[in-house]
Amino acid sequence: xxxxxxxxxxxxxxxxxxxxxxxxxxxxxxxxxxxxxxxxxxxxxxxxxxxxxxxxxxxxxxxxxxxxxxxxxxxxxxxxxxxxxxxxxxxxxxxxxxxxxxxxxxxxxxxxxxxxxxxxxxxxxxxxxxxxxxxxxxxxxxxxxxxxxxxxxxxxxxxxxxxxxxxxxxxxxxxxxxxxxxxxxxxxxxxxxxxxxxxxxxxxxxxxxxxxxxxxxxxxxxxxxxxxxxxxxxxxxxxxxxxxxxxxxxxxxxxxxxxxxxxxxxxxxxxxxxxxxxxxxxxxxxxxxxxxxxxxxxxxxxxxxxxxxxxxxxxxxxxxxxxxxxxxxxxxxxxxxxx
Amino acid sequence: xxxxxxxxxxxxxxxxxxxxxxxxxxxxxxxxxxxxxxxxxxxxxxxxxxxxxxxxxxxxxxxxxxxxxxxxxxxxxxxxxxxxxxxxxxxxxxxxxxxxxxxxxxxxxxxxxxxxxxxxxxxxxxxxxxxxxxxxxxxxxxxxxxxxxxxxxxxxxxxxxxxxxxxxxxxxxxxxxxxxxxxxxxxxxxxxxxxxxxxxxxxxxxxxxxxxxxxxxxxxxxxxxxxxxxxxxxxxxxxxxxxxxxxxxxxxxxxxxxxxxxxxxxxxxxxxxxxxxxxxxxxxxxxxxxxxxxxxxxxxxxxxxx
Amino acid sequence: xxxxxxxxxxxxxxxxxxxxxxxxxxxxxxxxxxxxxxxxxxxxxxxxxxxxxxxxxxxxxxxxxxxxxxxxxxxxxxxxxxxxxxxxxxxxxxxxxxxxxxxxxxxxxxxxxxxxxxxxxxxxxxxxxxxxxxxxxxxxxxxxxxxxxxxxxxxxxxxxxxxxxxxxxxxxxxxxxxxxxxxxxxxxxxxxxxxxxxxxxxxxxxxxxxxxxxxxxxxxxxxxxxxxxxxxxxxxxxxxxxxxxxxxxxxxxxxxxxxxxxxxxxxxxxxxxxxxxxxxxxxxxxxxxxxxxxxxxxxxxxxxxxxxxxxxxxxxxxxxxxxxxxxxxxxxxxxx
Numbered sequence: 001x002x003x004x005x006x007x008x009x010x011x012x013x014x015x016x017x018x019x020x021x022x023x024x025x026x027x028x029x030x031x032x033x034x035x036x037x038x039x040x041x042x043x044x045x046x047x048x049x050x051x052x053x054x055x056x057x058x059x060x061x062x063x064x065x066x067x068x069x070x071x072x073x074x075x076x077x078x079x080x081x082x083x084x085x086x087x088x089x090x091x092x093x094x095x096x097x098x099x100x101x102x103x104x105x106x107x108x109x110x111x112x113x114x115x116x117x118x119x120x121x122x123x124x125x126x127x128x129x130x131x132x133x134x135x136x137x138x139x140x141x142x143x144x145x146x147x148x149x150x151x152x153x154x155x156x157x158x159x160x161x162x163x164x165x166x167x168x169x170x171x172x173x174x175x176x177x178x179x180x181x182x183x184x185x186x187x188x189x190x191x192x193x194x195x196x197x198x199x200x201x202x203x204x205x206x207x208x209x210x211x212x213x214x215x216x217x218x219x220x221x222x223x224x225x226x227x228x229x230x231x232x233x234x235x236x237x238x239x240x241x242x243x244x245x246x247x248x249x250x251x252x253x254x255x256x257x258x259x260x261x262x263x264x265x266x267x268x269x270x271x272x273x274x275x276x277x278x279x280x281x282x283x284x285x286x287x288x289x290x291x292x293x294x295x296x297x298x299x300x301x302x303x304x305x306x307x308x309x310x311x312x313x314x315x316x317x318x319x320x321x322x323x324x325x326x327x328x329x330x331x332x333x334x335x336x337x338x339x
Numbered sequence: 340x341x342x343x344x345x346x347x348x349x350x351x352x353x354x355x356x357x358x359x360x361x362x363x364x365x366x367x368x369x370x371x372x373x374x375x376x377x378x379x380x381x382x383x384x385x386x387x388x389x390x391x392x393x394x395x396x397x398x399x400x401x402x403x404x405x406x407x408x409x410x411x412x413x414x415x416x417x418x419x420x421x422x423x424x425x426x427x428x429x430x431x432x433x434x435x436x437x438x439x440x441x442x443x444x445x446x447x448x449x450x451x452x453x454x455x456x457x458x459x460x461x462x463x464x465x466x467x468x469x470x471x472x473x474x475x476x477x478x479x480x481x482x483x484x485x486x487x488x489x490x491x492x493x494x495x496x497x498x499x500x501x502x503x504x505x506x507x508x509x510x511x512x513x514x515x516x517x518x519x520x521x522x523x524x525x526x527x528x529x530x531x532x533x534x535x536x537x538x539x540x541x542x543x544x545x546x547x548x549x550x551x552x553x554x555x556x557x558x559x560x561x562x563x564x565x566x567x568x569x570x571x572x573x574x575x576x577x578x579x580x581x582x583x584x585x586x587x588x589x590x591x592x593x594x595x596x597x598x599x600x601x602x603x604x605x606x607x608x609x610x611x612x613x614x615x616x617x618x619x620x621x622x623x624x625x626x627x628x629x630x631x632x633x634x635x636x637x638x639x640x641x642x643x644x645x
Numbered sequence: 646x647x648x649x650x651x652x653x654x655x656x657x658x659x660x661x662x663x664x665x666x667x668x669x670x671x672x673x674x675x676x677x678x679x680x681x682x683x684x685x686x687x688x689x690x691x692x693x694x695x696x697x698x699x700x701x702x703x704x705x706x707x708x709x710x711x712x713x714x715x716x717x718x719x720x721x722x723x724x725x726x727x728x729x730x731x732x733x734x735x736x737x738x739x740x741x742x743x744x745x746x747x748x749x750x751x752x753x754x755x756x757x758x759x760x761x762x763x764x765x766x767x768x769x770x771x772x773x774x775x776x777x778x779x780x781x782x783x784x785x786x787x788x789x790x791x792x793x794x795x796x797x798x799x800x801x802x803x804x805x806x807x808x809x810x811x812x813x814x815x816x817x818x819x820x821x822x823x824x825x826x827x828x829x830x831x832x833x834x835x836x837x838x839x840x841x842x843x844x845x846x847x848x849x850x851x852x853x854x855x856x857x858x859x860x861x862x863x864x865x866x867x868x869x870x871x872x873x874x875x876x877x878x879x880x881x882x883x884x885x886x887x888x889x890x891x892x893x894x895x896x897x898x899x900x901x902x903x904x905x906x907x908x909x910x911x912x913x914x915x916x917x918x919x920x921x922x923x924x925x926x927x928x929x930x931x932x933x934x935x936x937x938x939x940x941x942x943x944x945x946x947x948x949x950x951x952x953x954x955x956x957x958x959x960x961x962x963x964x965x966x967x968x969x970x971x972x973x974x975x976x977x978x979x980x981x
Contacts, residue, residue, distance in 0.1 A: 043838040157928035187704040188865050189924055192909035196919040217911030221919045240915040258843035260872035261912050268850050271843035358806040536756035543717050544770040545743030558760035
């Protein structure tokens with residue numbers, strides 16, 4: 001039943017800087033099945049965007065990517081040349097970016113860009129491409145789609161542009177979509193609409209969806225599984241239910257305590273905080289990356305690398321040596337759980 | 340308040356290790372920029388030599404000794420070459436090194452003065468246009484366009500031929516003609532700063548507009564100003580040389596590099612060093628100023644946020 | 646749940662007040678089309694009384710930032726009146742207004758002058774007000790830094806050396822150093838990371854309680870609004886379409902737009918899915934405001950008269966709504 005779309009194993013992204021090598025992504029492993037939504041959640045600088053760009057092979061030229069395994073539908077991507085990966089990109093896997101205005105070319109019409117997305121990869125006529133563009137524009141909920149084909153990106157609102165981006169990503173019927181903060185630049189009402197649409201389309205076309213976001217509300221509502229990233233590593237991974245009902249890593253728990261939830265947090269009540277700052281990812285690091293900010297830190301945390309180990313729930317992985325004994329302390333985190 | 344948790348942890352964290360201050364960043368970048376260092380060094384040498392001209396050279400730049408005219412420089416194979424006149428003498432027997440050194444004074448004086456005059460004019464109208472926008476901007480744009488449609492050399496020629504030529508006239512003519520780049524650059528730099536929220540914040544705390552222009556806008560456009568100033572100084576020096584060469588700039592016997600080239604043009608085929616020496620000096624001065632300007636632009640460019 | 650301050654807030658004189666305020670801009674609508682008038686704020690009444698935290702919510706382009714600029718005295722209304730501290734904003738100097746109202750902006754990278762030291766940024770209001778005794782400025786600034794959770798040793802550092810959260814603390818310190826009565830916070834946390842956001846929200850709440858501040862909070866994050874605000878005004882295309890106490894609004898929003906907004910809040914509750922707001926893909930264009938009720942093209946409960954008749958504001962006890970759904974109540978009230 002579950003068909004694997006994307007497999008990433010021990011992926012590493014290094015950026016050489018003047019001050020030393022920045023280890024932006026440090027041995028990240030995950031997989032996405034058909035019809036599944038994996039949310040990668042974390043704060044700025046945790047490596048979530050570079051993870052997505054590394055999968056798409058769209059990293060900045062200075063960055064170096066290594067991976068033990070990187071497979072799309074069972075086909076190895078890591079060893080492919082630039083031409084071969086360009087044939088796959090936009091075809092079998094597509095990406096949706098945060099700011100649709102920068103990813104649409106202002107000099108061409110919407111119709112032209114949508115059609116090109118298909119003509120580039122499929123031996124179809126322009127007429128057939130136009131038909132598919134029309135169908136998809138209609139499908140993503142753009143009113144009077146035929147008229148929109150002749151419009152330029154600047155004539156559309158932000159929400160409509162993001163719908164066009166989604167339609168463009170779907171042109172070739174990809175098996176995987178990577179969406180990087182697709183709704184961060186949009187208003188709340190539009191955000192809910194776009195996410196609703198994404199979830200619906202993902203079910204309809206049975207695609208794998210990787211959604212990258214910093215917003216835990218979005219994660220809870222849309223994710224099948226969640227990967228929480230901190231300082232270049234996945235610190236906790238599991239089903240959305242497991243992550244939100246019993247967060248095991250102190251960082252995940254800290255994040256959930258930070259956000260006010262209407263109806264749950266009392267007005268004016270103190271919100272949880274995570275003191276301190278993310279450690280520098282330049283140069284060598286050892287021990288738990290979160291040790292400097294963790295309220296439960298012990299000496300052993302700093303001694304050696306902490307592995308991503310199975311947690312309490314099935315399919316649940318945690319990078320914390322104390323997660324088992326801390327489970328009992330987690331009662332206060334239960335406020336985030338749906339009652 | 341927030342950092343207390345870290346102190347307890349007992350290790351230095353990112354919060355405690357501050358990024359280097361802007362001044363330190365500037366210093367580090369400047370010391371790594373070869374163009375800036377080379378340009379700055381050459382320019383410094385030229386300035387020092389120009390200022391110390393009376394000490395370096397025992398001769399008077401105006402002293403004509405027709406008995407020792409056209410002595411070639413010392414690298415010349417001729418037997419006449421002498422260490423008394425390392426760069427030789429010109430057709431009136433004046434020491435060429437001395438004239439070159441005093442000529443540097445003239446070039447630098449004209450460059451700096453014309454740059455200051457044009458800088459004041461251009462910066463004022465550029466900043467006002469950028470800050471206030473709307474009608475002010477329209478008027479300034481019109482003035483700049485008008486100015487850009489006037490050919491500098493021809494206008495300078497016309498003015499000089501009407502009111503006569505002197506050092507002061509050259510400085511004012513150049514200063515009043517080349518402010519356009521100051522205006523254009525300062526206008527766009529101010530426009531960029533204008534929309535930043537710290538300007539609104541300054542308005543909201545009750546700062547007056549002149550105070551905002553001086554304490555909030557100015558420090559953020561001064562790096563652009565320095566770069567344009569160096570480029571315009573080089574520009575003014577070249578224009579002065581061109582005018583003097585055409586006989587409409589500094590008048591003989593004042594030692595000016597353009598004039599020296601002009602005076603030597605009749606002897607170009609017999610004594611080519613008479614042209615080469617001031618030509619190379621002019622080239623080095625303009626090159627060093629431009630390298631310095633480019634370097635300053637690179638060094639003061641804002642760092643990428645990521 | 647309601648604070649002691651808001652109980653008697655209704656009687657106290659408002660710190661700022663907008664009376665039928667309209668602000669228009671002339672914008673060019675495109676090549677050859679000439680200029681058109683954009684009604685950014687269109688007949689708004691709003692008052693903020695001491696001790697309240699009033700939230701202004703709405704989509705981008707709804708006019709909330711324009712209204713905030715007018716309440717700061719930075720922009721004059723085209724018509725209507727802005728009263729700050731009981732006097733008209735146009736009659737007062739920038740400096741007078743600044744002692745009463747101060748802003749905190751969204752982007753702490755843009756709101757601090759990169760060429761000035763932290764100490765000099767926070768002291769700017771003292772300088773602008775020509776505050777007496779310059780000798781005491783440094784200690785006042787340092788005390789304020791401590792109060793907002795900044796180490797005193799950062800006094801001579803520059804904004805580029807600080808994190809986003811620290812910068813926002815600097816912006817808050819600058820706003821508070823002259824002890825204003827009202828702070829207008831324009832999306833104070835939306836540019837910050839989740840873990841920093843909560844620190845700033847806690848700080849704002851602490852300062853409000855300790856210094857007796859009043860906030861006007863502009864935000865699109867309704868979770869933040871619910872956490873801080875005592876009263877909420879919902880803006881749509883230049884008008885306030887609903888105004889109510891926070892609890893009442895979150896419990897039973899009246900206007901269909903408020904209902905859609907609240908539906909869009911994605912609380913971290915797995916398994917509930919993304920709600921369908923049924924708003925349609927139409928987007929409000931402030932240059933082409935729809936006839937009748939300006940929300941009708943997106944409204945799920947649209948009625949025939951919504952397309953032609955402009956709804957009138959209906960004053961309810963402690964609340965206001967502007968929607969034809971409540972016309973019956975309106976008539977009942979006028980006949981009574």
